[in-house]
Amino acid sequence: MHIWILKIILLIASSLRLIEMYDNYGEICRNLCTCEEKEAILTVSCENRGIVRLTEISPVQFSMYHLLLTGNLLKKLSLNDFINYTGVTILHLGNNDISEVESGAFNGLQGLKRLHLNNNKIESLREDTLAGLESLEYLQIDYNYITNIDTHALSKLHQLTVMILNDNMLSTLPSNIFRNVPLTHLDLRGNRLKMFPYIGLLEHMDKVVELQLEENPWNCSCELIALKAWLESIAYTALVGEVVCETPFRLHGRDLDEVSKQELCPRRPSRRLCQACTS
Ligand SMILES: *[C@@H]1O[C@H](CO)[C@@H](O)[C@H](O)[C@H]1NC(C)=O
């Protein structure tokens, strides 16, 4: 008799706890966003809700979750905007209007593995822009206006393997940007790159298995010999996009892998030799 009562009480208590748990994801799951739990991960979908500021939403009570904020009207990410979002492992911020990312904006996201910032208006990656994202493995930041990346912008991202940077306005990458970054995939299509040195760049890319370099105005000069040699050395195992020469005019439209070293870097007779010939 007593055992029965106890069992019933336990049953009621546990089902109440279950109800409470579902209700306790957080306030945003009851109103603004839709939340779905699957295999111990909660997906919080707040896409296209007209959200202008992050103060309009609030964190959920869950140990691991994905936060989808794609297609809103965010303009600025401010200091500590995500400080109470420690459970987020995937954060989608694509298709907003973000032009400003304050230092410390990503504080609290030390467990974040994937960050999507595509289709925004970000102009630079400063030393502190990505500060605190020490678990980040995947960064998507294509279709922005990035012209400038600080040498130290990635230096604390020791887990970063994928970086999607296509369709920005990069004319150069800083020296040592990928030192201690275990990149395997890098997409640089549609930028303004003319050259790609070995020292300070290719030398740190030994783990790369996919590199996309199309649609850049490559200057096929002596300085591109290192890239040509590097592409040849990895071409059998890696997926590599075409590198087409923009300049000089005589090589315009040619594919780097079909241009000989001699064409890239014609040896001119030195002046002294010429003087010797004519005298
Ligand atoms: C984060 O949570 C703490 C403790 O609940 C609270 O005092 C603080 O205002 C929150 N910060 C933000 C930015 O929401």
Ligand SMILES: *[C@@H]1O[C@H](CO)[C@@H](O)[C@H](O)[C@H]1NC(C)=O
């Ligand atoms: C291409 O590189 C050569 C050799 O470094 C340089 O003289 C030339 O100005 C460069 N052209 C462009 C368009 O950058």
